[in-house]
Amino acid sequence: MGEPIFTREQGSYSPSCNQCSLSSVCLPVAVSHGDLHRLESLVSQGKILDRGELVFRQCDPFKSCFAVQGGAIKTYFVSEDGEKQVTGFYLPGEVIALDSVSTENYSCSAEALERSSLCEIPLNHLEELAARIPGFQQHLLQLMSREIQNSQQMSILLSRKTAEERLATFLLSLSTRFRRRRLSPTHFRLPMARHDIANFLGLAVETVSRVFSRFQKQELVRFYGRNCTLVDINGLADIAHKHTPMCE
């Protein structure tokens, strides 16, 4: 399975898709090595952003989607009356800006919550990518379909769940996503401020603090600042899994 270029044996650290730990996430499963090469020629890896820097700004002309390689990104938009609304948090292996594929401009801003690296996938000329890489567009459809389902889950959370249910769901969602990355699902650091969590979940910061305190008293979680240890995952799941659709 020797690769013609960018092999580790050559000591090259040039970014390449086959070396990228996310290839199974952002690429269709069955991409031939030739296709991989073509992909690499289109995608630009290794964009590094410091905490607070923007990946793109709301209303900028839409050019690319971005796969998060390391770090954490939050997306948010500002409404007419100047209010911020956080629309999502993105961890390594997740793709940003899928919601803007249909529009001329990005529908939200994306900001690094900590030092992050991103892989830029130019989708303004999507036809080209799709023509070159068979199965790519279909894979994209699946990513987007999942994004719709996520977003609908979010609607349910916001319309039916109590503050406790929302926060239990939130912590478990992070846990699952860390596990997917083969990191500890029970001991992790929250990359975002309480303020962002509150905004995202449609709560006041004070409520987040209070519920987290309550969770600690109930021996469900343990916090040291932003470091978080899930003590009783089943307990959290009992709280979170009300109002969750069956069969998936």
Place this chain on the structure above:
Amino acid sequence: MGEPIFTREQGSYSPSCNQCSLSSVCLPVAVSHGDLHRLESLVSQGKILDRGELVFRQCDPFKSCFAVQGGAIKTYFVSEDGEKQVTGFYLPGEVIALDSVSTENYSCSAEALERSSLCEIPLNHLEELAARIPGFQQHLLQLMSREIQNSQQMSILLSRKTAEERLATFLLSLSTRFRRRRLSPTHFRLPMARHDIANFLGLAVETVSRVFSRFQKQELVRFYGRNCTLVDINGLADIAHKHTPMCE
């Protein structure tokens, strides 16, 4: 611009995509007549459902998306604890089940709110459709991207808007969608019950009634049962357009 098949001159009433009033919605703009023919061979039009009948059931194996041709459809799922959650209303020209493209099974059920006709678009073999009809997959991506944005708008509505803002937004959304169908944007019949509206918007039925009554007293709307006349669209827009993202 004579059509080779299914022309009106022949007096044929066989369903065909080029005669369908929705062709601009569910088809990419630039489909050649040959492609049109191919599409018709894949799509099955004219499925008729009576009020209360299901298009598909949550957890059924995913086969197709459906374009609404006439009538109105609501989608909902039932959660583990037996609670229903309405996830959307679909009017003619809108496509159902895009959220299930990534999954084996439908993630929700779809039910006719009144006698409705649907066009079935089999997406379980999406590759085939896409291969035969250039531009189709890309069009699908756009539909899905719009669906994500819709769903995010919904999240904002649910997390930030008051009952009055939600209902004003809801009425205006219907108005816009009726206008798109070249029906009156100010005088229409609500195809769904107050109960469904409440559930969809994350409110209690009583709140919907009360707010509608208040809107009537303020001369914003006029109701005769489910018949609805928007008296002061600007007034409604003033209420609705808080917390709406800029620039789109």
Place this chain on the structure above:
DNA sequence: GAATCCTGATGACCCAGATCAATCTTCCTG
């Protein structure tokens, strides 16, 4: 090391909207 800022925790109070209850209206169905 003092001053300032930012994040987070906790207490006191209040309100939008849920819940409960009663009545009225509309729509089926036989």
Place this chain on the structure above:
DNA sequence: CAGGAAGATTGATCTGGGTCATCAGGATTC
């Protein structure tokens, strides 16, 4: 067309979580 059920309206009451206010660490700057 009667009678029953579901849908819609309105009033009275209750409460989860928002708002306001205060305080306590950290972190950053000079």
